[in-house]
Amino acid sequence: MNISxxxxxxxxxxxxxxxxxxxxxxxxxxxxxxIYELYAAIIVNLIATVLKFGERSHLxxxxxxxxxxxxLGLIAAAIVWxxxxxxxxxxxxxxxxxxxxxxxxxxxxxxxxxxxxxxIESSAIRR
Amino acid sequence: MSVFTKTRSTxxxxxxxxxxxxxxxxxxxxxxxxxxLGLVLIPGIDPDxxxxxxxxxxxxxxxxxxxxxxxxxxxxxPFSPAQxxxxxxxxxxxxxxxLYAFGTILTLMQDPTFKMALTESAYGRHVRRIKSPFLxxxxxxxxGHLLVRHRTQNRQQVVVxxxxxxxINELSIEDHAMFVPGLGADASQSExxxxxxxxxxxxxxxxxxxxxxxxxxxxAINCKLLNPNIEVACRVERKEVEANMASFxxxxxxxxxxIFTEQMMLSLFSPTHFMLYQLITEGVIHExxxxxxxxxxxxxxxxxxxxxxxxxxxxxxxxxxxxTVDVEPxxxxxxxxxxxxxxxxxxxxxxxxxxxxxxxxxATADDADNLSILMTAKELNPGLFIVAxxxxxxxxALFKAIDAHKIMQNNHIVAREVTARLxxxxxxxxxxxxxxLEDHQVETSTQQLLHIGDVxxxxxxxxxxxxxxxxxVSAILQKGEVVHLNDLLQHPWEKSKQLPIISLCIERxxxxxxxxxxxxxxxxxxxxxxxxxxxxxxxxxxxxxETLMENLx
Numbered sequence: 001m002n003i004s005x006x007x008x009x010x011x012x013x014x015x016x017x018x019x020x021x022x023x024x025x026x027x028x029x030x031x032x033x034x035i036y037e038l039y040a041a042i043i044v045n046l047i048a049t050v051l052k053f054g055e056r057s058h059l060x061x062x063x064x065x066x067x068x069x070x071x072l073g074l075i076a077a078a079i080v081w082x083x084x085x086x087x088x089x090x091x092x093x094x095x096x097x098x099x100x101x102x103x104x105x106x107x108x109x110x111x112x113x114x115x116x117x118x119x120i121e122s123s124a125i126r127r
Numbered sequence: 128m129s130v131f132t133k134t135r136s137t138x139x140x141x142x143x144x145x146x147x148x149x150x151x152x153x154x155x156x157x158x159x160x161x162x163x164l165g166l167v168l169i170p171g172i173d174p175d176x177x178x179x180x181x182x183x184x185x186x187x188x189x190x191x192x193x194x195x196x197x198x199x200x201x202x203x204x205p206f207s208p209a210q211x212x213x214x215x216x217x218x219x220x221x222x223x224x225x226l227y228a229f230g231t232i233l234t235l236m237q238d239p240t241f242k243m244a245l246t247e248s249a250y251g252r253h254v255r256r257i258k259s260p261f262l263x264x265x266x267x268x269x270x271g272h273l274l275v276r277h278r279t280q281n282r283q284q285v286v287v288x289x290x291x292x293x294x295i296n297e298l299s300i301e302d303h304a305m306f307v308p309g310l311g312a313d314a315s316q317s318e319x320x321x322x323x324x325x326x327x328x329x330x331x332x333x334x335x336x337x338x339x340x341x342x343x344x345x346x347a348i349n350c351k352l353l354n355p356n357i358e359v360a361c362r363v364e365r366k367e368v369e370a371n372m373a374s375f376x377x378x379x380x381x382x383x384x385x386i387f388t389e390q391m392m393l394s395l396f397s398p399t400h401f402m403l404y405q406l407i408t409e410g411v412i413h414e415x416x417x418x419x420x421x422x423x424x425x426x427x428x429x430x431x432x433x434x435x436x437x438x439x440x441x442x443x444x445x446x447x448x449x450x451t452v453d454v455e456p457x458x459x460x461x462x463x464x465x466x467x468x469x470x471x472x473x474x475x476x477x478x479x480x481x482x483x484x485x486x487x488x489x490a491t492a493d494d495a496d497n498l499s500i501l502m503t504a505k506e507l508n509p510g511l512f513i514v515a516x517x518x519x520x521x522x523x524a525l526f527k528a529i530d531a532h533k534i535m536q537n538n539h540i541v542a543r544e545v546t547a548r549l550x551x552x553x554x555x556x557x558x559x560x561x562x563x564l565e566d567h568q569v570e571t572s573t574q575q576l577l578h579i580g581d582v583x584x585x586x587x588x589x590x591x592x593x594x595x596x597x598x599x600v601s602a603i604l605q606k607g608e609v610v611h612l613n614d615l616l617q618h619p620w621e622k623s624k625q626l627p628i629i630s631l632c633i634e635r636x637x638x639x640x641x642x643x644x645x646x647x648x649x650x651x652x653x654x655x656x657x658x659x660x661x662x663x664x665x666x667x668x669x670x671x672x673e674t675l676m677e678n679l680x
Contacts, residue, residue, distance in 0.1 A: 039167075039183060043160040050152040054145030056138075082184040 011048040012063075012118050015070065016111040018044055023108050027101045028094040035081070038104070042074045045107070048114075059121050066114040073107030140244040144235045151228035158224045162190045162217040171207040179204070194221035246310075247322065253308040254324040259284050262549060263323055263330055265314035265346050266337030267294045269520040270362070273542035274334060279304040283550070288314045288323045290337075315345035317353060325354050332358040332549045336381075336541055340368040347377045360545045364433060379548045379555075383540045388437045391514065391533060393562065396445055400561055403569050406576045407554065407631065407658050408543065410585035425450060425484040429470035429500045430491030431461040434516055434535065438488055450479050471499040476507055486512035494522045501529050553589045553639075553656040557632045560641045568642055572629060576658065579627040583660040587631070590669060592653045597669035603679070604651045610679065612655075613645040615668050619677035626668075628659035 018041035025032025049071050052064040077100045084096030092100075166186040170178045181189075185202060192199050193214070206214065235241065261284035264271050271287065275298075278285050285307050289295055292311035299309060312319040314337065324330045335346040343361045350359045360379035363369045369380050394401040405412050426442055428435050431453040439462075442449050452475060456465035468475030470489070481487070487504045489497035497515055504511055515531040517523070526534050548555050561569075576585060590596050592604065600610055612633070618624040633640045633647065634654040640647070649655075657665070667674040 035183065039160075039164070043156060046156045047153055050149050050156065053149050053152075054142045054147075056142050078183070082182075086182060086184055 008051050009118060011044060011051055012114055015041065015045045015048045015067075016108070016115050019070070019074070019104060019108045019111050023101060023104050025101075027098050030092050030097050033097070033101060038074070038078060038081070041104070042071070042078060045071045045074055045111070059117055063114055063117045063121075066110045066117065070107040070110035070114065073103050073110065077101075077103035077107070140241055144238075144241055147235055148232055151231040154224050155228040158220050159190055159194065162194075162221055163187050165213045165217065166190065166210065169207075169209050169213050171204060171210050173204045190217075190221060193218060194225040196222055247312075250308050250310045251322050254286055254322070254327065257284055257286070257324065257327065257329055260329050260331045261286055261324065261327075263288070263320075263325065263333045265289070265320075265333065265335045265343075267298060267309065268336075268338055269538035270336045270541045273538055274336070274545055275303060275307055277542065277546055279307065286324050288312060288319060290314065315342045315349070317349045320346065320349050321353070325350060325357070330354070330357055332360065334360045334545045334549070336360075336362040336545065340365050344368055344372055347372050348375065351375055351377065358549060360548055362541050379545075381541055381544045381548070383535075383537045384434045384437050386540050386544060387434070387535045388441050391438065392441050392445065394533070397562060399566055399569050399573065400564065403573045403576070404558065404561060406573060406580070406585060407557070407587050408547065411580070412577075423447065423485070425480060426486045426488065427452065427470075427476070427479045427481060427484050427504075428488045428490060429453075430489065430496075430516075431456065431459045431465065432490060432492055435488070435490040436460075438490065452476075452479055469496060469500070471496055471503060473503055473507060476500075476504055481507045481511075484508060484511060486514065488514040488516075490516045492518060494518050494525070498525055498529060501531065551587060551589045551656070553632060553634055553654055554587050556634070556639050557641065557656055560632075560639065564641065572631075572642065575629050579659045583627065585659060586661045587656065587658045588661065589654055589656045592649060592651060592655070599668070599670050599672045599675045600649070601651060602672065603675065604649065608679070610649045610675075611645070612643055612647045612649060614675070614678040615655075615665075616645070617678050619664065619668065619674050626659070626662060626665055628657050628662070628665055631656040631658050
């Protein structure tokens with residue numbers, strides 16, 4: 001067992017699960033989407049991205065790019081949330097919430113690709 | 128000290144740097160995440176006594192300016208004691224981690240090997256993007272400098288590679304007419320040559336002109352193995368290396384000593400031929416005093432090295448009496464009557480009978496010795512014909528001051544020869560035939576060129592009669608009509624007038640016609656060597672159908 005591989009797989013999969021946890025629920029309802037979950041998803045996605053720095057294989061490069069897409073989607077969601085909640089008066093509007101959740105849905109797709117690539121890579125290793 | 132070894136490739140270096148950045152970045156993200164989360168969770172008390180919670184936006188903003196030690200103050204209200212406790216716990220880790228991450232990344236970015244890798248990949252990009260035919264110059268010394276200057280002035284692309292990075296730095300601040308990509312790397316290694324464009328479709332030639340014969344040899348081998356279609360011109364000074372290079376088909380072997388000796392023999396024994404030679408290679412005639420009056424008599428050769436030996440053999444062949452002077456006559460294989468000594472002292476020169484000598488050649492490898500020999504010789508016999516070998520470019524002023532009749536400058540000879548052979552190969556062929564020409568033929572051509580020279584610059588160039596080189600001529604020849612050489616040299620609107628251009632030779636199916644008649648009918652695929660003033664009407668005749676028809680009808 002390779003401990004660095006465990007850590008790597010842990011972060012990649014945690015990124016996906018947190019992202020999914022934030023995404024599920026009614027797209028317009030702020031009560032269905034926890035801001036702490038979005039925060040955790042961003043931090044874990046950032047770490048997963050940095051862990052993929054400097055991979056020389058082609059699969060590694062694809063994983064890095066899918067992670068970058070996920071981080072971009074989640075940060076965009078956070079910015080939309082901050083804008084909706086603080087710049088415009090009062091609590092976050094249903095329309096802003098919808099775009100936050102849809103952006104996180106995009107990031108979710110990228111995270112699914114990332115995990116798929118991880119599975120492909122580990123199945124390619126000979127026993 | 129660099130953290131990388133020299134052998135790592137660019138790719139490896141970049142990957143290594145990225146991997147080294149993982150740890151500091153993860154540490155930075157984690158510490159920031161904890162600090163932000165704490166601020167969001169810990170309640171504050173506003174001036175009215177209500178509990179409030181910091182938003183993620185405010186928390187991230189606060190931590191960012193805390194960690195970077197900017198410190199804008201407590202927002203949006205003064206902090207509660209619980210918040211202050213958390214911030215004072217977090218200030219130290221965030222600041223330390225920030226400095227650590229920032230410092231590590233900055234150090235990695237400034238690593239010389241990493242920077243080198245970036246420059247190398249930028250160089251590779253520049254070379255790949257070249258669209259016009261280019262010459263790869265290996266070695267950017269005095270010779271390389273002259274060659275690059277000459278080619279860029281003629282709007283021809285050049286790429287440079289030299290082992291010394293300082294030289295490449297100099298290249299980047301020099302003012303050439305075009306951008307010249309330069310790489311500081313060992314040209315004898317094939318990976319560097321490939322990066323410099325050896326396999327590039329537009330690479331037309333390689334000039335191996337470093338000052339080391341072995342390096343030039345390795346470059347030639349690399350080129351012939353990796354891209355046999357490319358023409359290779361090699362500077363070579365030792366005979367055994369020259370034979371080695373010739374054995375695997377190096378296209379042009381440039382031995383500055385041989386070339387100088389040939390020129391010198393031409394100027395001494397066929398001055399009229401030499402005048403034509405100077406006109407077509409340099410466009411001017413340098414005032415050579417006593418050129419026609421070089422008396423037959425004793426010549427003293429000081430230094431029996433590579434130059435001394437070549438000149439000695441050639442003078443013997445022409446039946447000239449010679450005497451040699453050298454410090455180590457046995458080791459260098461000098462003739463038995465060689466006089467022992469440097470030639471810098473008066474008694475050695477007197478022993479060599481300087482009193483009755485007509486010429487002296489200072490051919491040692493040391494510039495100071497050469498200058499000293501010539502100064503002593505001039506004192507002993509002011510009427511001597513003086514030939515000097517200049518080894519270092521920086522001594523140019525000294526050699527000018529000694530007022531020698533002929534100075535051998537390695538760099539100029541090699542640079543000119545490389546240009547001539549790679550851009551106008553026909554000129555080289557013509558020169559090799561020049562000594563076979565009759566005196567009156569040479570005289571006529573020289574007079575014509577001198578006449579042109581009074582009006583404008585003299586240049587030498589070659590034209591191939593095909594769709595690229597001469598579109599109009601090639602179209603008419605393809606129709607089966609006849610074009611004579613004269614049709615390309617006559618003024619299209621003033622029939623009695625000739626253009627200020629002469630034709631030196633025509634190459635047809637690997638045969639060379641030297642000084643062709645004006646009524647020679649031309650064929651498709653002929654290559655013609657022109658010399659004279661490169662006027663635009665000459666170009667029109669080659670490319671513009673209507674202009675050419677003026678001369679044909």
